[in-house]
Amino acid sequence: MKTTKRHILTRVFLFAFVTFGLSLGLLACSGVLAEKPGPSAESHSVSVELAGLDLVSVNTGISSRGIGVLPEGATVMVSAYGPSTIDANLNNIYPTVPVGSSGPMVLVGSIWKGNISFGMSGWVLFRAYVKDSLGNFLYFGEIRVNITGDTSVSIPVSVWTKNTPVNLNTAGDFVILSKAGISNANVPTSAITGDIGVSPIGFTAITDFPLSLDLSGDFSTTPKVSGRVYASDYAHLTPAKMSTAVSNMESAYTTAAGLSIPDYTELGGGQIGGLILVPGLYKWGTDVLVSLTSGDVTLDGGPSDVWIFQISGKLTMESAMSVLLTGGAKAKNIFWQVAQTVTLGTTSHLEGVVLSSATAGYPIILETGASVSGRLLSQAAVTLDGNTVTQPAP
Numbered sequence: 001m002k003t004t005k006r007h008i009l010t011r012v013f014l015f016a017f018v019t020f021g022l023s024l025g026l027l028a029c030s031g032v033l034a035e036k037p038g039p040s041a042e043s044h045s046v047s048v049e050l051a052g053l054d055l056v057s058v059n060t061g062i063s064s065r066g067i068g069v070l071p072e073g074a075t076v077m078v079s080a081y082g083p084s085t086i087d088a089n090l091n092n093i094y095p096t097v098p099v100g101s102s103g104p105m106v107l108v109g110s111i112w113k114g115n116i117s118f119g120m121s122g123w124v125l126f127r128a129y130v131k132d133s134l135g136n137f138l139y140f141g142e143i144r145v146n147i148t149g150d151t152s153v154s155i156p157v158s159v160w161t162k163n164t165p166v167n168l169n170t171a172g173d174f175v176i177l178s179k180a181g182i183s184n185a186n187v188p189t190s191a192i193t194g195d196i197g198v199s200p201i202g203f204t205a206i207t208d209f210p211l212s213l214d215l216s217g218d219f220s221t222t223p224k225v226s227g228r229v230y231a232s233d234y235a236h237l238t239p240a241k242m243s244t245a246v247s248n249m250e251s252a253y254t255t256a257a258g259l260s261i262p263d264y265t266e267l268g269g270g271q272i273g274g275l276i277l278v279p280g281l282y283k284w285g286t287d288v289l290v291s292l293t294s295g296d297v298t299l300d301g302g303p304s305d306v307w308i309f310q311i312s313g314k315l316t317m318e319s320a321m322s323v324l325l326t327g328g329a330k331a332k333n334i335f336w337q338v339a340q341t342v343t344l345g346t347t348s349h350l351e352g353v354v355l356s357s358a359t360a361g362y363p364i365i366l367e368t369g370a371s372v373s374g375r376l377l378s379q380a381a382v383t384l385d386g387n388t389v390t391q392p393a394p
Helices: 004-030 169-173 239-258
Strands: 043-053 077-081 097-101 106-108 110-120 123-133 138-146 152-156 174-180 180-186 191-193 195-198 220-222 225-231 280-284 288-290 297-300 308-312 315-317 321-326 334-338 343-345 349-354 362-367 371-378 382-384 388-390
Touching: 043 077, 043 123, 077 110, 110 297, 123 152, 138 152, 169 174, 174 191, 174 239, 174 388, 191 288, 191 343, 195 308, 239 308, 239 334, 239 349, 239 371, 280 362, 280 388, 297 308, 343 349, 362 371
Parallel strands: 043 152, 174 195, 174 371, 180 382, 191 225, 191 388, 195 225, 280 308, 288 315, 297 321, 308 334, 315 343, 334 349, 343 362, 349 371, 362 382, 371 388
Antiparallel strands: 043 110, 077 097, 077 123, 106 110, 123 138, 220 225
16 A cells, blocks of 8 residues: 555656646746846947037037137047056056947037947047048047946047158158168069169169169169169169168158157057057057957048157067058058067058168068058168068059
8 A cells, every 4th residue: 555655646746747847848938937138238328528629610600719610521520449458557548449439529509519329338438530521630639438327528629730741751762772682582473563772782682583774774673663673883873862762761760769749658568459540659668569369450540640650679460460541541641660670471461651770680571472552661671572562652
C-alpha cells in the first residue's frame, strides 16, 4: 500500500511540474510573460545660444546692439561631439563622433539660439560655427559640458583670425624638394605631378628615376614626373634657383615651428585618428599617430581656413588611413611641421604640405601605394615606393 501511494505522489508531482513548465512556455510565447525590459535610451534636449556674437542675419539687417550684419549666405550653427575623453584636469576633451547638430540657428532678439537633442550622457564638446557661403570660418567658439540631463549651454564665440598660411615662397614651386636625395623603389607605379628637385646635393641623389637631361642643361624630365626635375649641379641659373628654394623651405620650417599660442596642445596624447579637427594651430611634444584602430582624421573648414601642426616627434599614418577634408578645406592650407621621421603606411593618404626636419636621420618615407595631395619639403631625404604625389590645387 505504501508503495502504491509513493507512485501516485510521484506521478502527481511530475504532472504538476510538466504542467507548470508548459504554462510558462505558453505565457512567454503569448507575450504575457515577457523579458524584463532594459533601460530606455537616453534622450537629452540641450538649448544652445551664442555669447559675444554681435551680428545679425542678412535677412533682418537689424541688431538691437546695432553691430554688424552677416554676409549673404552665411550660416550659424552648433554641433555636438561625443562621447569625449578628458584628462585628469578635466580639459583637453577630444571629440570622437558627431552626436547632434542645431541646424541653422535663429536670432531671438540679439541672441542666436538653437536646440540639439541627442541620446547620451557624459562630457560633450559643443562647437559653434559661423561660416560664409564658401564654408570659411568667420566666428568660432567651443565649450565642454558634462551632460546629465536636459540643460542650457551658452557658447562664447569670437572673430576667426587664423587664416594665414605659412609662406613657402619659391619652395612652393616644388611638389617634392629635398636636401639629401629622392629615391623611388617602384618607378612603374609612381605618378608625380609637379616639379621635383634636390639641393645642395646633385642630380645623382635622384635615384631610380630614368632622367633625361634637357638640351638647355637646366633640368631633366622623366616619364613618371609630370613636371621638371631640378638639381643644384644643373646649368645656368638652376643652382641659384635651387639654393633659393631650399633657403625658403628652411625659413618656412622655422616659421611654422616658431608659431606661439597654440589653440590645442597635446590633443589626444598624439593619437588623432577618429578626430574632427577645426582650423587652428596644434602643438605636440610627442609623436603623432593616425592608427587603424582609431580611424581616419578629418579636417573640417572652408577653402581659406588654415591648419598648422607642430610635431616635435614623428608623424606616422598606419596602412590605409587617410586625412579627410570636409567643408571645402584645401590641401594648400594644411602644414605638417615635423621634427622627426614622417612615415605614410601602405595605401595611406595625406593632405597638406609636409615640412620636415633638417636632421639627416629623419626622412619622409612613403610606403607602397601611399599617396599625397600636397607637397613634401624635406631637409633630409624623401623615399618613395610606387606613390602618387600631386601638388595641391590653387
